[in-house]
Amino acid sequence: MLSNYASDEFQKYERIYEKELTKIEAGLNEVFKGMSPHSLYDPCLYAVTGGGKRIRPFMVLLSGAAAGGKYEHVFNTALSVELFHNFTLVHDDIMDNADKRRGRKTVHLKYGVSSAILSGDNLIAVAYKYLMKDVTSNHQYIFNLFTDAIIEVCEGQSLDTDFERKKNVSIDEYKLMIKKKTAILLELCCKLGSAVVGADQGTTEALGAYGHNIGMAFQIQDDLLDIFGDEKQFGKTVGRDLLEGKKTYLILKAIEKSDAKAKKMLNLFITNKGIKIDQISEFKEMYKRLGVIEDAEKEIKQYTALAFEALNSIKEAEAKNILIWLGTKLLTRNN
Amino acid sequence: MLSNYASDEFQKYERIYEKELTKIEAGLNEVFKGMSPHSLYDPCLYAVTGGGKRIRPFMVLLSGAAAGGKYEHVFNTALSVELFHNFTLVHDDIMDNADKRRGRKTVHLKYGVSSAILSGDNLIAVAYKYLMKDVTSNHQYIFNLFTDAIIEVCEGQSLDTDFERKKNVSIDEYKLMIKKKTAILLELCCKLGSAVVGADQGTTEALGAYGHNIGMAFQIQDDLLDIFGDEKQFGKTVGRDLLEGKKTYLILKAIEKSDAKAKKMLNLFITNKGIKIDQISEFKEMYKRLGVIEDAEKEIKQYTALAFEALNSIKEAEAKNILIWLGTKLLTRNN
Numbered sequence: 001m002l003s004n005y006a007s008d009e010f011q012k013y014e015r016i017y018e019k020e021l022t023k024i025e026a027g028l029n030e031v032f033k034g035m036s037p038h039s040l041y042d043p044c045l046y047a048v049t050g051g052g053k054r055i056r057p058f059m060v061l062l063s064g065a066a067a068g069g070k071y072e073h074v075f076n077t078a079l080s081v082e083l084f085h086n087f088t089l090v091h092d093d094i095m096d097n098a099d100k101r102r103g104r105k106t107v108h109l110k111y112g113v114s115s116a117i118l119s120g121d122n123l124i125a126v127a128y129k130y131l132m133k134d135v136t137s138n139h140q141y142i143f144n145l146f147t148d149a150i151i152e153v154c155e156g157q158s159l160d161t162d163f164e165r166k167k168n169v170s171i172d173e174y175k176l177m178i179k180k181k182t183a184i185l186l187e188l189c190c191k192l193g194s195a196v197v198g199a200d201q202g203t204t205e206a207l208g209a210y211g212h213n214i215g216m217a218f219q220i221q222d223d224l225l226d227i228f229g230d231e232k233q234f235g236k237t238v239g240r241d242l243l244e245g246k247k248t249y250l251i252l253k254a255i256e257k258s259d260a261k262a263k264k265m266l267n268l269f270i271t272n273k274g275i276k277i278d279q280i281s282e283f284k285e286m287y288k289r290l291g292v293i294e295d296a297e298k299e300i301k302q303y304t305a306l307a308f309e310a311l312n313s314i315k316e317a318e319a320k321n322i323l324i325w326l327g328t329k330l331l332t333r334n335n
Numbered sequence: 336m337l338s339n340y341a342s343d344e345f346q347k348y349e350r351i352y353e354k355e356l357t358k359i360e361a362g363l364n365e366v367f368k369g370m371s372p373h374s375l376y377d378p379c380l381y382a383v384t385g386g387g388k389r390i391r392p393f394m395v396l397l398s399g400a401a402a403g404g405k406y407e408h409v410f411n412t413a414l415s416v417e418l419f420h421n422f423t424l425v426h427d428d429i430m431d432n433a434d435k436r437r438g439r440k441t442v443h444l445k446y447g448v449s450s451a452i453l454s455g456d457n458l459i460a461v462a463y464k465y466l467m468k469d470v471t472s473n474h475q476y477i478f479n480l481f482t483d484a485i486i487e488v489c490e491g492q493s494l495d496t497d498f499e500r501k502k503n504v505s506i507d508e509y510k511l512m513i514k515k516k517t518a519i520l521l522e523l524c525c526k527l528g529s530a531v532v533g534a535d536q537g538t539t540e541a542l543g544a545y546g547h548n549i550g551m552a553f554q555i556q557d558d559l560l561d562i563f564g565d566e567k568q569f570g571k572t573v574g575r576d577l578l579e580g581k582k583t584y585l586i587l588k589a590i591e592k593s594d595a596k597a598k599k600m601l602n603l604f605i606t607n608k609g610i611k612i613d614q615i616s617e618f619k620e621m622y623k624r625l626g627v628i629e630d631a632e633k634e635i636k637q638y639t640a641l642a643f644e645a646l647n648s649i650k651e652a653e654a655k656n657i658l659i660w661l662g663t664k665l666l667t668r669n670n
Contacts, residue, residue: 039493124456151464154460155372155375162374
């Protein structure tokens with residue numbers, strides 16, 4: 001599909017993305033301006049200005065445009081989803097005991113756990129405030145979308161934690177978890193962009209399906225990158241999921257397909273809740289032998305195809321093309 | 336004002352309260368029915384079914400009725416504010432490192448800090464869900480009320496934490512803190528009850544003023560009860576605020592009015608961030624000598640008078656009388 005686009009089209013989309021990114025960064029910098037007490041708002045500002053690709057707010061803008069609106073109609077909505085996303089990061093980092101986020105100290109490490117809890121709580125409310133600025137009709141539907149997404153993200157995070165203790169996790173359970181933990185937020189971005197500009201249900205569902213499927217592909221890609229990513233570009237230790245005993249797509253698929261040799265390795269992985277650093281290459285070999293890399297790549301391709309197919313009914317050509325470009329960019333990333 | 340009411344009126348109000356309380360308890364028990372995962376919803380259910388006076392949801396019902404509606408029009412709204420209140424309790428208990436809440440283990444002690452953070456987050460979202468069930472018009476105004484209250488509560492909790500480190504806190508700063516941390520939620524209850532049944536702005540503001548002033552009086556009363564409450568009935572250690580070095584109304588007023596002897600005691604209180612248990616009676620004496628008990632009682636009376644005055648414009652006699660009865664009940668409590 002993408003091979004039809006000339007590279008100057010790509011450059012044009014990249015420029016649009018960069019331009020909107022600058023506005024989003026500026027917008028996020030303004031959210032807490034003049035607010036007090038500092039003990040609450042400094043950690044809030046720190047949390048939302050730590051960089052990142054800002055994919056989610058950009059998806060809101062694109063979906064708004066794809067549904068016939070203008071970027072500026074959904075700009076506050078775009079900020080809203082980024083505030084929401086950062087609430088989850090701040091609280092997840094406490095739960096995961098994470099030290100660093102995008103190369104900087106995590107919020108709880110810099111400001112203390114209490115401030116991090118409170119800032120996360122506040123980010124939820126401020127996210128609602130920003131959403132409310134753009135909504136002019138259909139309040140019930142839009143606020144339900146947003147609220148259901150918060151609930152699903154909490155459920156997803158709980159399932160993820162449950163998986164740490166659970167010995168047997170199926171691929172279906174894994175997919176339900178990443179749907180709730182990751183895909184729901186991208187789905188929300190696309191649905192909100194569409195619903196806020198007043199698009200019909202069909203358009204909103206189509207864009208939501210794009211977001212959902214990109215989200216599913218994105219998370220499986222993330223599992224792949226953990227072990228096959230370029231360490232420097234990926235910015236994380238290669239194989240960290242294996243070291244931490246995380247039940248990724250690759251591990252669960254390997255368990256499903258395991259031969260005698262793999263079974264022994266995987267049982268030890270489960271029992272010891274992870275492996276040692278010198279075993280990573282052995283696991284890489286096993287993944288290759290069992291063909292789970294291809295399985296993951298196939299899933300990513302399938303979800304991506306579904307995502308792009310969902311856009312068939314969208315008439316706004318440029319926004320649609322940028323959504324395809326963005327999906328491709330995300331799913332061919334090596335970091 | 337209350338002396339005009341016969342005691343059989345009081346008994347009637349008490350019965351109405353008990354009846355609605357039963358419904359509220361039943362409603363709270365239903366909120367998470369059939370939801371999964373258990374790792375998320377068990378702590379949520381535990382948090383909201385730990386008892387309590389359920390003053391806040393009852394205030395929503397009364398305000399709905401005072402504004403011309405029926406209890407059932409705002410029943411979900413009533414549950415919503417209780418969910419909101421319990422979110423704050425769950426997260427505050429983590430921050431305060433509290434072991435017990437209403438005689439039971441706190442959520443984070445029973446289920447772990449991660450589950451407690453996540454349950455609190457989820458309670459915010461579920462609170463929005465319940466509010467949404469009742470709102471049929473004026474969405475923007477009502478959701479802004481609710482969202483602003485969450486933000487204020489976060490600010491209030493931050494200010495309260497700031498006070499622990501701050502040497503000089505004025506009575507005005509204290510009042511701003513209790514306004515945000517405590518009074519805002521009672522104000523919200525009353526405003527929501529009114530706004531959800533579609534009352535005019537004046538009625539909503541009047542009921543909000545009742546809630547705000549009752550909230551201010553309630554918190555100062557709480558500070559008084561800490562040291563002059565009946566230990567058995569109060570259910571907490573008498574003088575705990577003093578032991579923990581909390582900057583209550585009494586301490587701040589004592590600092591304002593202190594003589595040479597009191598100054599020495601208060602400086603030590605500030606420096607050591609609290610006192611030893613054998614100094615409690617000495618502080619009690621100091622409070623009496625400086626007259627800060629009377630000051631607190633005067634403030635409580637003034638806020639109560641403002642609360643009841645605000646109801647002058649309310650025409651629904653029974654709901655109004657129950658609001659007055661409830662305010663009196665709260666402010667003459669000894670636990």
